[in-house]
Amino acid sequence: MSFDLNAPAPSAGDRPADWPHNHYLKDKQGLRSWLLTKDHKRIALLYLVSITIFFALGGLMALLIRIELLTPAGDLMEADTYNRVFTAHGVLMVFFFLIPGIPAVLGNFLVPLMIGAKDLAFPKLNLASWYIFNIAGLFGLWALLSGGVDTGWTFYTPFSTTFSNSYVVATVLAAFIAGFSSILTALNFVVTIHRMRAPGLTWFRLPLFIWSHYATSLIILLGTPVIAITVALVAIERIFQMGIFDPSLGGDPVLFQHLFWFYSHPAVYIMVLPAMGIISELIAAFARKRIFGYRFVAVASVSIAVLGFLVWGHHMFVSGQSVYAATIFSVLSMLVAIPSAVKVFNWTATLYDGAIVYEPPMYYALGFLGIFLIGGLTGVMLATLGINVHVHDTYFIVAHFHYVMVGGTIMAYLGGLHYWWPKITGRLYPAFWSRLAAIAVFVGFNLTFFPQFIVGYLGMPRRYWAYPDEFQVLNVLSSAGATVLGIGYVIPLIYFVWSMRYGQRASANPWDAIGLEWETSSPPPTENFLVMPTVSAEPYDFAGRERARALEAAAKEAEVV
Amino acid sequence: MSEAHPGLEHHFDSYDQQRESAKLGMWLFLITEVMFFGGMFLLYLIYRWRFPVAFAEGSNHLDVTLGAINTVILIGSSLTVALAVRAAQLGKSKALVVLLILTLLLGGMFLGIKSVEYSHKFHQHLFPNDSFQFEGTSPNNTRLFFAIYFCMTGFHALHMLIGAGIILWLIPHAWRGRFNANNYNYVEGFGLYWHFVDLVWIFLFPLLYLLGRNLGTH
């Protein structure tokens, strides 16, 4: 990569020297130009708006859950209402925030920029995917407003097909349709990464963000169709009573679970792999070092994607699958820890002896490391057959997957937003408030979910609206933590919106980072690069840049002398 | 699109890049289709392994002759599509239009025969809802066979309808001579899709229609 040695320091004045005259936000104006845009950067922003709305709705449901669980008695709502609330929380968060979140917003924005392409390979499909996503969301909201669903986000049969009296068909349709939008996004990424890389950008020169999005896209392409047919069959079964999963006709609910988890377990990696990609970028940029063991981290993404398809049975240890299979699944599940640990160790090794800069995004990255460590290690515990049977369907599980998804994915998503916000909008946000928000999220998160490990281990089952008195202290702690966490989410929302108008203007490379996306202006022009870039160096070559800068300085000194 | 390179979109550098991207995209889409039908084939596998007799009895109520005729028709339509792609590559617009219309007709014949079969099954109370009636060793399990039969052939037919829609969209473009050696991606993409639909049927036909014939229970 070529370095601009005369790049100005992070902007002090009103307009940095490299502030672009024209950029993608300014290029065309009006609602129509946004709703019909084929620019991946604008589509990313459209997604950002949609996803933020769904995140807020899912968060509202979480708030209701935490208020209900303040007291042992089921006093705020009926048991049935509570079932609908936690199902809405799960469906909204999983299908409309966690799965599309990072790829559709940051991935959409950054994949072409990072590989030096003008756009994704299929811009029309990209726009279509946003519309499909919103149509799916409308189905979900329709189900929610008509009365909701009480099956849990897993739609287990035969309850969902035969017994539930709630709006199952509309909800599974929402999940079905949302699947198309993820598939279109994933397809776009894979083709773009294969076919549209800048000259010289070989596979092992790709940023790790790209590797993780590539691996994620593969999972989406291979897994999503299976959940699509599964939930479609649930809908068909409900409408026609065909008996596909009805035990009284010889149908097999365990088969539903196999099909469901074939996708839904790898879906966990759809959520966390892009997060890992972000963390790799943040740690390299703010430790001013090339990621230790770059190739291993890159390959680990792909191996997590493949291994993720071998382990789904660990969701079914108490569902009547064969004990023999359960044992195999238990062992295979532990294998996932290997590539995950490769990543965590290599990030830690990168930090070691690095020149760490504590900018706000780095707060999130460091928070992610700690939280993901706990989430990952409890994952190994849960892969152990004996422990899993003991804590199955308790709050221990709830705490574990929130450590991975909220502590992992959302931390990284926020970190990524803070890191690339100057690139996306060309504006900086207030440093004080962003540091405060990062700390609030970290503290609030741990306060919310760590007590749930304990309360789960003590035996509190998940999905109940009431509980025995002795669990109240831990539940109150958890609800208090949720309040802090909620505040931590609202603060960035406020200052991000504020910064779009009042924020200080950012230079092209405000973090002094390395990567093709930093070589174009902030915000980038519609065609991404005024001069198409070529690549001639390894990724994150901070050492090379230091050498180049030192040489430059020495040459200048010699000139003066 | 620029004047110098008609049909080349702005974000691609060359026709080659554009064509290879379109092709890869279509194959990736077909992977998702394989997984989609794969889920149903898994249902078929597990249930048939559990209830072999009930499945064979159900299978013997399907019309092998109509199934075989449909197989011939569909493979024939695959041939016309393969020839259509060839016509598009060579820029022969008229031949392309004729071949697309032929494909549409063959697809229509297939769906026509399929609907005759469906309506027979409805009259014989073989549609697997609560009105299902069947004389056999375990009617409930045979109901599962018909559930799978209707789901798989139904989704297959839905794919054919979508394919027919794409043909209707392609014909006016072909008529105006839009496709040539540089720019036939839409025709090729559609061709791959149609062949895939054919592939699914190539497996559905023996698995659904032929599996119990040797037992001669009918």
Added chain:
Amino acid sequence: MSSPIEQQTGSHTGVHVESPALLLTVFGGLMVLTFLTVWVSGLDLGRMNDVTALGIATLKAGLVIWYFMHVRHSTILTKLAILTATFFVVLLFGITLADYLTRGWLGVLGR
């Protein structure tokens, strides 16, 4: 090996035009196999009925993929895509069967 059309367009990765004779031959092969599979299914071969039915179907699928879908002229990436799809379908089937076929192996009642 470059066809006239490639020379015309300066295409590197290749626009391969299949000859109608080849396509018709493949179609003929597919018809023969269809007839064969119907005929064999009427004979009582025991388990071999399933094997022949699936074997012939796979052969037909192979012909369609190789010739009609132009895979024989496609890049390694296309072939890789097909292998990936096959691999993951086998994975879906295989791992699910690993549950169903091992029920009762360890002597736990009902599992």
